[in-house]
Amino acid sequence: MRGNSAAPQHVKQLGAIHEPVTAWPKTVLTTHCEYSRMRWIAPLLPAMALLSACGSVVPEASERQPVARSTAVLTPRPEARQCLAQLGMTHANFTPVPDRYFERGCSTLNSVRLASLRSDDATLALANLGPVTCPLANTFAAWARYGVDRAARQVLGSPLVRIETMGSYSCRNVAGTARRSGHASANAIDVSAFVLADGRRITVLGGWRQGSTAERQFLRIVHASACKRFGTSLGPEYNAAHANHLHVEVNGDGFCR
Numbered sequence: 001m002r003g004n005s006a007a008p009q010h011v012k013q014l015g016a017i018h019e020p021v022t023a024w025p026k027t028v029l030t031t032h033c034e035y036s037r038m039r040w041i042a043p044l045l046p047a048m049a050l051l052s053a054c055g056s057v058v059p060e061a062s063e064r065q066p067v068a069r070s071t072a073v074l075t076p077r078p079e080a081r082q083c084l085a086q087l088g089m090t091h092a093n094f095t096p097v098p099d100r101y102f103e104r105g106c107s108t109l110n111s112v113r114l115a116s117l118r119s120d121d122a123t124l125a126l127a128n129l130g131p132v133t134c135p136l137a138n139t140f141a142a143w144a145r146y147g148v149d150r151a152a153r154q155v156l157g158s159p160l161v162r163i164e165t166m167g168s169y170s171c172r173n174v175a176g177t178a179r180r181s182g183h184a185s186a187n188a189i190d191v192s193a194f195v196l197a198d199g200r201r202i203t204v205l206g207g208w209r210q211g212s213t214a215e216r217q218f219l220r221i222v223h224a225s226a227c228k229r230f231g232t233s234l235g236p237e238y239n240a241a242h243a244n245h246l247h248v249e250v251n252g253d254g255f256c257r
């Protein structure tokens with residue numbers, strides 16, 4: 001993975017919980033939540049109680065399912081645990097999701113749901129984002145902070161507060177091929193717009209060719225930054241299908257269009 005700068009390690013942020021916690025395997029405890037609480041709470045407490053206590057958004061009782069129904073057993077590999085720990089250090093707000101296989105070639109493995117990211121001094125909201133693999137989440141977090149936010153400040157004079165997307169996971173092929181898209185493994189995000197603290201909303205569709213000089217420059221810097229960090233970065237110059245979004249994906253070897 002490229003371009004992930006180390007974030008401050010002295011603060012552990014609590015994560016919001018956005019899915020029924022009882023749907024998770026008990027062994028999925030590798031969140032910042034775990035690190036901040038495991039030291040203090042008696043190990044005999046049920047794991048689910050720990051998770052419930054961590055989030056600011058806890059599902060209603062009616063959404064919960066008995067723990068006994070959860071048959072998935074996830075034993076994160078060391079590199080997966082390391083990835084989640086790294087993501088926690090970026091102060092991203094996220095929830096791990098259990099490994100799942102769908103149709104042929106489609107899966108969400110070692111994935112998380114991102115609720116928000118952090119820039120240098122602000123929370124970055126996210127819109128329409130589904131599950132993403134942990135390596136993608138880390139690269140996305142670094143890009144948002146060091147690529148997008150800083151470009152917004154320098155070129156447009158206002159910090160980034162929100163990234164709007166057209167989704168991440170989708171069981172589909174690359175258009176016109178029999179090959180699975182990076183979206184089919186939650187390894188790609190389609191980014192459609194950036195919202196700044198001053199209220200401006202720069203869309204890829206409206207800003208790439210028809211935005212102000214500064215907006216067009218901003219979008220090109222953001223795209224170039226993506227090319228340095230992601231394995232594949234596609235924008236409006238690639239083809240008409242990408243006129244309204246930037247496709248960023250961890251797969252690939254620097255394919256940049």
Ligand SMILES: [Zn+2]
Nearest residue numbers: 188189190247
């Ligand atoms: Zn895409």
